[in-house]
Amino acid sequence: MDVLRRLGGELLFVNAAYEDVFGQSPETIRTDPSAFLDVVHDDDRDRVTLAMERASAGTAQQVEFRVDHASGMQLWVESHCKPVTDDDGTVQRVVGFTRDITERKTRERDLARKNETLDQFTSTVAHDLRNPLNVADGHLDIARRECESPHLETTARSLAQMNDLLEDLLTLARTGETIDELTAVDFADVVDASSSNVATMRTTVAVAGSARIRCDPSRLKEAMENLLRNAVEHGSAGNRSETGDAVEHNEASVRITAGVLPDRTGVYVEDDGARIPAAEQDRIFESGYTTLKAGTGFGLSIVEEIVEAHGWSIRARTGESGGARFEITGVEFVD
Incomplete structure (x- = not known):
């Protein structure tokens, strides 16, 4: 194996967990450092060899591959390899670890x-x-x-x-x-793009504060559109009664504000409409639950799915102006 020839073929350290993952005794690989390739699946062996060669050339590697374990089982493992160099940049050794990801x-x-x-x-x-x-x-x-x-x-x-x-x-x-690949986007840009598909003549959407966040932009835009649409559909000053019963109020206007939470733990969307009663603040995310006669009850459920797919959390509460407020926390900010 080229990488082992370059490094002199000497294995400096291997722990006892090696046998659990590869089904070989640590003594086997101490005697022949390339022995672990014998149990790497045939279709993955070239990729593993290439990753080791790149690591020996100075580039850190991460590779997933299958191991045909001595027990008869086939395991999936993930290996991380990192070169250690001297002051001149010459690779002196490669360190790494492998874990079972089956x-x-x-x-x-x-x-x-x-x-x-x-x-x-x-x-x-x-x-x-x-x-x-x-x-x-x-x-x-x-x-x-x-x-x-x-x-x-x-x-x-x-x-x-x-x-x-x-x-x-x-x-x-x-x-x-x-979700798809996460990228850094400006929260205000997501709000603006979402409001263009939702806002009406009687709706105003303002961004009170913004920051760059890491997300799947298309999925977050979908969630924001549903939050804005929820505010528009419920309107202001009465689309939702204090008991949660729907009432007709098609001419209502609504002001929506979006921004970053003061402690930078997340973002929020707030409207100046009727408040969400405390008894409903958890139920509104249930699939099919709605207080509007013409509602489907799936908009906020979709929002929760997207938020949780990012690893975030969402909660409903009463806003500063008395309307509905949705806070999304756990968001990763990008400086």
Whole structure:
């Protein structure tokens, strides 16, 4: 093995845990430092060898690979290798550690299978439900041209609500527990992008403070859109009664403020509408729970899914102006 030839082939230290991971005695690798390659899966051996060569050349490495254990089991392991250099930058030795990640890889594989099955299911449901909805909507348009009846307007509202419910269900099903690569973005930019898709003539959205945070921008934008839409739909001064019952108030205006929490533990979104009663502050994140007659009850559930996928937490409380306030904590800020 080239890396071992460059370093003189001398193994300075190996602990007893080596046998648990590779199924070989520490004495085996002390005698022949390249012996661990004998139990590396055939399809992964070249990658492991390349990683070791790069480490010996001065670049730290992290590599995941399979081990054909002497017990007959196949393990997944993760190895970290770091070169140690002298003052001239010459590599003197390579240090590292390896850990068993079989359980994690099993969970990832199971989750991938579940997501694939769920995606197939949701695609089928979407197709099978949209077809009759489109037929009903088409016939409703014909009926409206032929006659006038308040029952037709009721039917139209019901069809629109069914379509909204279908969209929210599909979004919730496809949200899952994973996120894409995290990048640093300005919180104000996410709020501005979200408000452009939600704000109405009677809505104002202001950013009271901003900072750069590490997140999946598209997923955070989706969460922010749902939070803003929740504020708009509930309106101000009465879309939600003190008991949580929905009341009609379509002409209400709403002012929304977003910003960074004073202690920089997270961010918040607050409106000047009716407060969320204490008894509802946990329930509002439940799938299907809503206090609006036309609501689907999935918007805030989707927000919670996205927040938790980032490893953050969200809670509802009463804002400084008496309206609803949502605080997202655990956010990583980038200086």
